[in-house]
Amino acid sequence: MDYTRLYLCRHGEVIGDGKRRYNGHRDVDISEVGVRQMEVLKARLADAPLAAIYSSDLIRTVRGAGIIGAHHNAPKIIKVEFRERNVGVWEGMSFEEIEYKYPVEWKAWLDDIVHVAPPDGESLLEVSHRVMPVLRQTLSENAGREILLVAHGGVNRVILADALRLDLKQVFHIEQHYGSLNIIDYYDDGMSVVKLLNG
Secondary structure (H helix, E strand, O other), X not given: OOEEEEEEEEOOOEOOOOOOEOOOOOOOOEOHHHHHHHHHHHHHOOXXXXXXXXXXXXXXXXXXXXXXXXXXXXXXXEOHHHOOOXXXXXXXXXXXXXXXXXXXXXXXXXXXXOOOOOOOOOOHHHHHHHHHHHHHHHHHHOOOOEEEEEEOHHHHHHHHHHHOOOOHHHHHHOOOOOOOEEEEEEEOOOOEEEEEEOO
16 A cells, blocks of 8 residues: 555444533543444444554543454554543533633634633644644554544544645534544655545
């Protein structure tokens, strides 16, 4: 292979009450629907020659990686740097709750999603600075191979924005459903080819 292939997945649906919440670093498990979404990816990637399987240390990605990689004889490697964005005091809150309780901070973040961080949390730029060096090192260690990373919506968007040469302020132009699959081929000349295969 003259490229390194990354299968980039988002974890399955998480347990919750149906509201869209910022879970961030909260260790929320996947639901029964989330398990089924991971089973679909397991079948889809059954024949992929995976050299290694990566995830963050949070249960929603660790379980996903375990399900997808159940029949692969590949090491499962946990890297805390692939955690979702730390949203500080907003963790566990719905969008409506944040807007009601933190209207000034919420508006400031909407006005500058790249540089503004939630109280006690991380900015999108800080997430990029945390994730991308570790991803590049991971790709270098697996040059010419195919690897899987089960990560989070925010982390995936940062990785995809980098591969697509998009500004970070455009990350929410990229959809990442629960159980989505993206394929990124990284070439030695620095070019990358992205296939978005949202579930």
